[in-house]
Amino acid sequence: xxxxxxxxxxxxxxxxxxxxxxxxxxxxxxxxxxxxxxxxxxxxxxxxxxxxxxxxxxxxxxxxxxxxxxxxxxxxxxxxxxxxxxxxxxxxxxxxxxxxxxxxxxxxxxxxxxxxxxxxxxxxxxxxxxxxxxxxxxxxxxxxxxxxxxxxxxxxxxxxxxxxxxxxxxxxxxxxxxxxxxxxxxxxxxxxxxxxxxxxxxxxxxxxxxxxxxxxxxxxxxxxxxxxxxxxxxxxxxxxxxxxxxxxxxxxxxxxxxxxxxxxxxxxxxxxxxxxxxxxxxxxxxxxxxxxxxxxxxxxxxxxxxx
Amino acid sequence: xxxxxxxxxxxxxxxxxxxxxxxxxxxxxxxxxxxxxxxxxxxxxxxxxxxxxxxxxxxxxxxxxxxxxxxxxxxxxxxxxxxxxxxxxxxxxxxxxxxxxxxxxxxxxxxxxxxxxxxxxxxxxxxxxxxxxxxxxxxxxxxxxxxxxxxxxxxxxxxxxxxxxxxxxxxxxxxxxxxxxxxxxxxxxxxxxxxxxxxxxxxxxxxxxxxxxxxxxxxxxxxxxxxxxxxxxxxxxxxxxxxxxxxxxxxxxxxxxxxxxxxxxxxxxxxxxxxxxxxxxxxxxxxxxxxxxxxxxxxxxxxxxxx
Numbered sequence: 001x002x003x004x005x006x007x008x009x010x011x012x013x014x015x016x017x018x019x020x021x022x023x024x025x026x027x028x029x030x031x032x033x034x035x036x037x038x039x040x041x042x043x044x045x046x047x048x049x050x051x052x053x054x055x056x057x058x059x060x061x062x063x064x065x066x067x068x069x070x071x072x073x074x075x076x077x078x079x080x081x082x083x084x085x086x087x088x089x090x091x092x093x094x095x096x097x098x099x100x101x102x103x104x105x106x107x108x109x110x111x112x113x114x115x116x117x118x119x120x121x122x123x124x125x126x127x128x129x130x131x132x133x134x135x136x137x138x139x140x141x142x143x144x145x146x147x148x149x150x151x152x153x154x155x156x157x158x159x160x161x162x163x164x165x166x167x168x169x170x171x172x173x174x175x176x177x178x179x180x181x182x183x184x185x186x187x188x189x190x191x192x193x194x195x196x197x198x199x200x201x202x203x204x205x206x207x208x209x210x211x212x213x214x215x216x217x218x219x220x221x222x223x224x225x226x227x228x229x230x231x232x233x234x235x236x237x238x239x240x241x242x243x244x245x246x247x248x249x250x251x252x253x254x255x256x257x258x259x260x261x262x263x264x265x266x267x268x269x270x271x272x273x274x275x276x277x278x279x280x281x282x283x284x285x286x287x288x289x290x291x292x293x294x295x296x297x298x299x300x301x302x303x304x305x306x307x
Numbered sequence: 308x309x310x311x312x313x314x315x316x317x318x319x320x321x322x323x324x325x326x327x328x329x330x331x332x333x334x335x336x337x338x339x340x341x342x343x344x345x346x347x348x349x350x351x352x353x354x355x356x357x358x359x360x361x362x363x364x365x366x367x368x369x370x371x372x373x374x375x376x377x378x379x380x381x382x383x384x385x386x387x388x389x390x391x392x393x394x395x396x397x398x399x400x401x402x403x404x405x406x407x408x409x410x411x412x413x414x415x416x417x418x419x420x421x422x423x424x425x426x427x428x429x430x431x432x433x434x435x436x437x438x439x440x441x442x443x444x445x446x447x448x449x450x451x452x453x454x455x456x457x458x459x460x461x462x463x464x465x466x467x468x469x470x471x472x473x474x475x476x477x478x479x480x481x482x483x484x485x486x487x488x489x490x491x492x493x494x495x496x497x498x499x500x501x502x503x504x505x506x507x508x509x510x511x512x513x514x515x516x517x518x519x520x521x522x523x524x525x526x527x528x529x530x531x532x533x534x535x536x537x538x539x540x541x542x543x544x545x546x547x548x549x550x551x552x553x554x555x556x557x558x559x560x561x562x563x564x565x566x567x568x569x570x571x572x573x574x575x576x577x578x579x580x581x582x583x584x585x586x587x588x589x590x591x592x593x594x595x596x597x598x599x600x601x602x603x604x605x606x607x608x609x610x611x612x613x614x
Contacts, residue, residue: 001493001531040460181602184568185527186308213561213598214568215526220492223308254520261491261521295488 004228007264011037011252012046015080017237019058027061029283031068033103040272044076050086064092087127092165097137104159105148125169142173145191146183158192173203181211185221192225205229208250215250216258230255235277236289253277313570318344318559319353322387324544326365334368336374336590348577351383357393369436373400384530394434404444406429411466413457432476447478452498467501469556480510483491488518499532512536522557523565542584543596558597560584
């Protein structure tokens with residue numbers, strides 16, 4: 001099995017994981033989450049977003065979170081930015097990278113941000129330009145890269161088109177996000193290949209939701225294409241707010257367990273990561289969404305007879 | 308990606324799934340579970356076991372379950388058999404196949420059945436002989452084929468050795484079971500390859516537990532070797548009785564979702580299967596262990612912003 005020589009995890013739990021929490025999460029908990037993640041060895045963290053608090057009240061404390069961090073050398077801190085106003089606020093807090101976004105589904109783009117895909121990306125052009133002028137890296141998240149809740153299957157060509165547009169405005173690397181977790185390995189490979197026509201392997205990451213339990217199979221399929229950057233969320237934080245009980249982001253613990261099992265070093269201490277997942281889950285009053293995290297901490301073996 | 312041309316699912320929920328239930332499951336529920344599975348299109352079902360009720364009280368109604376079935380043409384019904392006494396009882400109930408078992412871990416074999424691997428398989432020799440003389444097929448389950456709760460990692464050579472012994476006593480096909488769900492794709496492939504030195508692809512099946520969330524990645528890795536038979540349990544029934552909250556068997560719904568997504572027809576109606584998973588989970592008073600089942604029935608899409 002052909003696999004890349006190295007891998008890198010971006011933990012998105014402080015932003016993508018917590019943004020849909022209904023109850024307010026205290027700022028010090030968010031800061032401690034980032035501290036625990038970096039102490040466990042996570043080298044890239046998506047910390048917060050600068051979306052209007054009218055739309056995402058949970059992220060209203062973005063400035064307090066970013067300025068509350070004790071940053072570690074070698075760790076990259078990313079923030080989501082929706083527009084120039086958000087960028088201005090973000091830049092004051094010195095992120096290493098900003099994240100802009102676009103959907104591969106026209107219907108999703110219309111419903112989510114009320115404009116076409118092309119318009120949404122064009123609007124990011126000055127954001128990207130100013131971020132890069134300020135020496136801040138830019139990543140582009142391509143949502144609905146495999147399926148859309150409104151349109152169903154999304155053609156790989158649509159995904160490639162978003163990548164092309166991101167490239168044209170200066171976005172340096174992109175995430176291929178299966179936002180609703182409907183993807184399976186071959187479809188995910190087709191979406192990644194469409195993006196790899198515009199970005200090289202070092203600048204494409206996989207972001208797979210585990211809604212249908214497929215995220216690790218999709219991760220394996222992506223690895224086999226040479227993709228080596230992956231996004232995930234400790235404890236699987238960030239379940240879909242509209243599907244009760246459904247899981248969202250794949251748990252970082254599960255991804256790290258897979259990668260270590262394949263002999264790929266993530267630099268992450270899986271035990272410390274599992275403890276972080278258990279800690280934040282307890283703070284949020286819910287069971288962890290990570291199977292590996294739960295099993296590691298239970299540390300009890302199943303000895304059922306006959307397989 | 309190289310994949311087999313066809314696939315086959317054995318649903319083991321009535322036996323492997325229910326055997327560890329603490330509360331007694333009524334016989335009519337077990338029978339209805341089999342009926343629902345076959346109505347959903349499952350073509351092989353592991354129905355019950357003929358282990359002493361002293362050890363597995365939940366399976367004490369094996370005769371009532373087997374004789375209560377309305378069998379469908381084309382569906383195969385398997386039962387677990389631990390010894391000649393069990394075989395005698397089983398044969399009276401006319402299964403299509405019996406399942407014998409052996410561990411690839413010496414420590415597990417000693418603790419589980421109090422004899423060595425070699426002894427345990429040798430004891431099955433007359434069972435296999437008499438079953439085949441009666442025209443009943445024989446399958447061998449190789450447990451702890453990747454890891455053992457007592458010994459840790461299990462060397463592929465040990466797995467191959469169990470396969471060799473099964474072959475020698477006339478076992479016709481074997482399951483490679485990751486009993487404690489610790490396996491990852493490359494280790495699973497090594498275990499399968501060791502078995503494929505003794506059995507051809509048509510006679511090796513994968514039985515992967517999802518304890519660490521790896522089962523579908525392991526399924527994909529097995530498919531890439533050409534393995535096309537898989538065992539799973541609707542709703543993920545059969546969690547490990549010794550690890551609270553830990554998952555055990557991979558959910559059939561999740562495996563079928565993967566296979567259909569890869570364009571491989573299982574003959575199974577996934578909607579009907581998900582409904583079966585929800586039904587039995589409700590009867591057992593627990594949430595389903597299937598992510599695909601839960602998501603399919605929720606039928607609500609996640610439209611979180613920014614991936």
